[in-house]
Amino acid sequence: MSKQVPHSQGSAPGNKSELNAQEHERYLRQIQLPSFGKDGQQRLKNAKVLIIGLGGLGCPVAQYLAAAGVGELTLVDGDAVSLSNLQRQVLFSERDIAANKARIAAEKLRGANRDIAIKSLEANLNPDNAHQLIKHCDLVLDCTDNFYSRYLINDVCANYNIPWVYASVLGFQGQAALIQPRHSCFRCLYPELAETPNCNEAGVIGAVPGIIGGMQALLAINHLAQTRLPTLETEQNQLHILQGLQTRCITLHKSPDCDICNGRKTYRDFSQDHQGRSTSLLDSKHIISWEDVQSLDAEKTILIDVRDSDEHKNFNIGGFNIPLEILEETLQPEENTYYLFYCQSGQRSDKAIKLLENKWIDLKTNNTYLLSLYGGLNQKY
Structure with missing residues (x-):
């Protein structure tokens, strides 16, 4: 990796001389x-x-x-x-x-x-x-x-x-x-x-x-x-x-x-x-990139924004808005469905999956998949 050096062309040399x-x-x-x-x-x-x-x-x-x-x-x-x-x-x-x-x-x-x-x-x-x-x-x-x-x-x-x-x-x-x-x-x-x-x-x-x-x-x-x-x-x-x-x-x-x-x-x-949002604590099976989202079956995918309602109103990429605080009590699992969660940086969507993994114990049996959009909106916007 090349060393990053501040550019100082045109600046006066630093010194500790007395005030002129x-x-x-x-x-x-x-x-x-x-x-x-x-x-x-x-x-x-x-x-x-x-x-x-x-x-x-x-x-x-x-x-x-x-x-x-x-x-x-x-x-x-x-x-x-x-x-x-x-x-x-x-x-x-x-x-x-x-x-x-x-x-x-x-x-x-x-x-x-x-x-x-x-x-x-x-x-x-x-x-x-x-x-x-x-x-x-x-x-x-x-x-x-x-x-x-x-x-x-x-x-x-x-x-x-x-x-x-x-x-x-x-x-x-x-x-x-x-x-x-x-x-x-x-x-x-x-x-x-x-x-x-x-x-x-x-x-x-x-x-x-x-x-x-x-x-x-x-x-x-x-x-x-x-x-x-x-x-x-x-x-x-x-x-x-x-x-x-x-x-x-x-x-x-x-x-x-x-x-x-x-x-x-x-x-x-x-x-x-x-490090910023360069890594995720989730298993890789729950992480999806912006590019790979295109390969999901749109008819079987439910997009959910887990940010606050004000954040959603200011800007969103569609889907339902269910803030993380009420996600567990609001969302019910459906069979043969991909749940794609997103937020600003990916942190809250990761937390959403952790919460639902513990609650929805029959995910694999019901062919229910939980996905977090890697890097969130910050990754693209």
């Missing part, structure tokens, strides 16, 4: 703040920050950190700009459609601030590149939209004791937190891998990732410059929650059940959480 006159003028409004000053600006100049994901969150994060004078930014994203991105990813324009997000973002940020080093990697974060990207930086910004990436970031950052800023958005709400491994971790907050819709699936108001992304940038600047915001007097990790125009804050504590924080396990023990 031009930099002092550029960042004067920050330097004027008593809690910030020249020392805070110098710390920003010396910092190396990794931004993972250049979507609705990553765009404002990257813009504010570049404008604030963070000395070295590495931008990581394997996706291309699409028309539907422009409603919230305000760093991009129509002329950028089909171009890689990390590369275009880097080009635009260099135009905004030539005094900082900006690197880009046209790839998504994965177990193969995570360590090399994370271990040499001072702070990681999670601007992704899935639990697999967040768990990977959390576990690798915990291994190297590197802080990171988590955020997520959906609809009219969002949340963000500075995760300092010495206090608690993401697994303390979300101990189990969850399949939740992202903004691509369930929608989001464009201003919400702007607000939450700005909050991420503020948390990052506060941490890197070693300032102390009035609402961040505690050193403990805090989760900042936005619901409409209402905000609240929750202090996060280390969970006694967290294997990462309590040293019982390391990132190596959670490799399955880092």
